[in-house]
Amino acid sequence: MTKIHVVGIGLDGAAGLTEKVRQLVEKATLLVGSDRHLSYFPNHPAQRLVLKDFTEAIQEIRRLLTNGSEGIVVLVSGDPLFFGLGRLLSSEFSPEKLTFHPHLSSVQLAFNRIQVPWQDARVISAHGRSVDELVQALQQGVEKIAVLTDGKNTPSAIARLVESLNLPSQYRCWVCENLGGNDERIIETGNFASLQNQDFAHLNIVIFIRQEHYQELDLEKLPHFGIPDDCFLCFSDRPGLMTKREVRTLVLSELALRPGQVIWDIGAGTGSVSIEIARLFPTSKVYAIEKTAAGSSLITRNCERFQVKNVISIHGKAPEVLESLEGKCDRIFIGGSGGNLTAILDTCTSRLNPKGVIVLALATLEHLNTALLWFKSHSWEYQLLQVQLSRSVPIGQLTRFAPLNPVTIVNAKCPS
Incomplete structure (x- = not known):
């Protein structure tokens, strides 16, 4: 037999209750609730228990049940089982002793x-x-x-x-x-x-x-180097999928870029790395290679957004699509490999100019191991940069650090 009725109530008070629930409240022998909830029934004759310390309230309800009390009504906001007191009550009392009467949740x-x-x-x-x-x-x-x-x-x-x-x-x-x-x-x-x-x-x-819409950019106010992430158009279903600004600046530094170079950006995603390079070195030619049609379209839109003319968006899967590119290149950045890292590196080694540089940004140990085995077997020199960054975020009146995903940057140079 139900002995505890848990009643959800809104800011409209008793007027928002159904007639059936209102009658349950009127017959209550004990009303439990906050000062605000109890104030909705100023003339109710029942005993009152103000909810302050939940542990004490549970103990008092349990004592009354032991003494045979019925008609206990607990008043709560909205839906008792939606981030409410109902969860605690369900853990303290058996289901047959409880009935829930939800109100609209906030x-x-x-x-x-x-x-x-x-x-x-x-x-x-x-x-x-x-x-x-x-x-x-x-x-x-x-x-x-x-x-x-x-x-x-x-x-x-x-x-x-x-x-x-x-x-x-x-x-x-x-x-x-x-x-x-x-x-x-x-x-x-x-x-x-x-x-x-x-x-x-x-x-x-x-x-x-x-x-889904983005504000127009004021290009004159953008930093020349280190474009904020929120300036780029992103994938609607994966808006965080891009090389973050801090990692992007390190990648560009590792590439050791110079004017007039040919650069391949493999797995270009949103085109953030390609666009950074293109803005810094307008005399260079950047090929942004992306396997998804949505990504290639996004790269084109971002190039228009940033008004860069020296990025060429290439839709295709590496390494096959790399064969269609004319000539050789001076720098290669691999931000994504689609599971074909070894084959991509095999192709890159034949297309890279002397003293060329390959930089990879790797998020998994498996891909890092694959890259290192390839470079060792081909006698390439390489250096690793482990990147573990955190950004400060305010928490109330305090500040804490929120970590970005760790990335390993590999800088490899073609053997002489």
Whole structure:
């Protein structure tokens, strides 16, 4: 027999309950809830237990059940089993003693207010928790994200975090306050700096929706070297898939570039390395080789975006497509091999000019081992650079480091 009814309630109080649930509350002998939840029933005759210390509340409920009490009603916000008290209650009491009566959750209300379908949304709780999951979701470019906040991870703090991440994707943001209440407010913006000094109601939820359009670049304001990641158009389904700025600058340094060279960028992805080279050395010719049609199209669009004329986008799979390139080259960067690293290196060695350089950026031990075995067997000189970088991110009023994926850069020189 059910002895504990867990009732979800919104900011509209008792008026938002169904008649059946309202009758359950009226018959309660014990009302458990926060001060706000209990205030919705100011004239209720039942005993009251204010939720402050959950452990003490559980002990008191258990004591009353032992004494034969029934009609215990626990009032909670929204859906009790959605990041709510229901999880704790389910772990403390057997299923036959509990019945849940959910209200609309804040996430349901928020997405319906902004009129966006949310069945595919990622819901992340930053309420009393780390923001690591949020950072990961933003860096991955998850299309729809709902964030449950708290007094530390406020909308302002989250806005500072987003500004610091230098994301490859652009997001629009909604801060939804006091949903379902008379003082409900929705703030929409794509300018996260505008949120950083604002105060928000304690009850709020933050929604992020990834945008498919990109702002026009002001090329005169771009750094000549080390273009920010968020300036490049990226893959819509894999927005973080690119050679990051810090690694890109190291790769360019290892290539030891000079004007007037011919450079191959194999596995060019978004074309970020090719475009950096092309802007630095307008008299050089850069071949950006990419096996996917989407990638080749993206490289072309990025070249137009940055107004570079000396990058040639080549759609094809290495090493086969390399045979179609005329002449020899001076520098080769391999950012992706599609599992054909040995065959690619076999082709590259016959097409590289004397004193040429090959630089690889490798993320796995297996590919690194393959490359080193090839260079040793062909008597090439090489050096390794282990790159383990972290970027600072604000966490509330503090700062911590968020690591980038480790990369090994191999710099190899053709034997004389």
